[in-house]
Amino acid sequence: MSVFAVAPALPLHAAGKYVAGAYIVFLAIVLIYVAIMATRLARTERELIELRRDVEERRRQEDGSAPSERSGSSDREREPVA
Amino acid sequence: MMYGRGLRGLALATALTITVAFALVFFYAPLDANQGFIQKIFYIHVPLAITALCGFVFGGVLGAMHLRTGDRKWDIRSYVAIHMALIFGIGTLFTGTIWAKASWGHWWVWSDPTLTSFLIVMLLFATYQPLRFSIEDPERQSRYASVFAVVAGAFVPLNFLAVRLAQPYVHPRVLTLTGGNLPGPMRLTFVVALVGVALLYVTLWKYEMAAKSTRAQVRALRRMLLGEDSVTPLKRSAAPS
Numbered sequence: 001m002s003v004f005a006v007a008p009a010l011p012l013h014a015a016g017k018y019v020a021g022a023y024i025v026f027l028a029i030v031l032i033y034v035a036i037m038a039t040r041l042a043r044t045e046r047e048l049i050e051l052r053r054d055v056e057e058r059r060r061q062e063d064g065s066a067p068s069e070r071s072g073s074s075d076r077e078r079e080p081v082a
Numbered sequence: 083m084m085y086g087r088g089l090r091g092l093a094l095a096t097a098l099t100i101t102v103a104f105a106l107v108f109f110y111a112p113l114d115a116n117q118g119f120i121q122k123i124f125y126i127h128v129p130l131a132i133t134a135l136c137g138f139v140f141g142g143v144l145g146a147m148h149l150r151t152g153d154r155k156w157d158i159r160s161y162v163a164i165h166m167a168l169i170f171g172i173g174t175l176f177t178g179t180i181w182a183k184a185s186w187g188h189w190w191v192w193s194d195p196t197l198t199s200f201l202i203v204m205l206l207f208a209t210y211q212p213l214r215f216s217i218e219d220p221e222r223q224s225r226y227a228s229v230f231a232v233v234a235g236a237f238v239p240l241n242f243l244a245v246r247l248a249q250p251y252v253h254p255r256v257l258t259l260t261g262g263n264l265p266g267p268m269r270l271t272f273v274v275a276l277v278g279v280a281l282l283y284v285t286l287w288k289y290e291m292a293a294k295s296t297r298a299q300v301r302a303l304r305r306m307l308l309g310e311d312s313v314t315p316l317k318r319s320a321a322p323s
Binding site for chain 2: 014015016018021022023025026028029033037040041043044048051052055058064067
């Protein structure tokens with residue numbers, strides 16, 4: 001007979017902390033993962049903001065060298081990035 | 083591909099299924115005659131283990147697709163599948179050791195083939211990331227990683243079969259091809275918990291794929307709009323870019 005089959009049932013006050021521990025571990029792993037992913041998402045968001053800033057800066061420089069081409073680009077500038 | 087498509091619905095379905103599963107675990111499933119309340123760990127430990135092992139096999143299948151097509155998107159999918167399976171595997175080890183301590187009085191029993199073989203699988207896949215990191219050339223990195231994923235993925239079912247045939251074992255056998263010996267309410271609770279954990283795996287896989295895909299698109303957009311020099315080269319990494 002296996003060790004498992006003959007193991008006596010723990011009383012609730014003793015078993016409760018182990019069961020709670022197992023489920024807390026599960027939730028903690030999910031939460032830690034989501035937190036790490038949130039950090040990465042924030043980094044991507046920063047990159048997107050930098051990209052938008054760099055594109056606008058380049059557009060301003062191009063507009064400065066060729067002012068006649070300015071019209072028509074204003075609608076695009078107002079478009080939200082995300 | 084838009085990995086974020088359907089992610090919200092999937093996340094809601096996952097949250098709902100896991101909530102229902104937890105409610106069934108604590109308010110519906112009867113107490114085990116031998117183990118009592120401690121058997122409740124079964125409903126989280128076993129689904130995590132099954133999902134982790136299936137995740138490793140899934141990673142191997144995706145690796146095979148990469149070797150067949152040469153398309154690097156399969157390598158990224160395989161990488162994320164194995165990465166997620168490792169996280170679920172860590173959850174399995176932690177919940178398993180807690181259950182072992184409560185049930186057997188020991189955190190780990192080396193003589194149990196199920197425990198030891200699961201640890202071997204985990205250690206095998208723990209070498210996946212260092213393997214990737216050790217290869218600088220991205221093309222070679224993805225090819226070698228896919229070969230590893232296929233071979234290690236094939237090892238998982240073989241290992242599972244070997245353990246099933248091993249005698250004697252300490253681990254209980256409640257799930258068999260003939261239906262096992264779980265009573266109805268326990269089986270229903272277990273199935274809902276398994277579906278919930280499997281959905282969680284799929285949701286997190288899609289979530290990470292969406293994050294990786296978005297970052298890659300931002301870099302590609304920067305390259306397209308501002309030229310190659312505007313993109314800072316990626317540091318050496320185990321993750322495919």
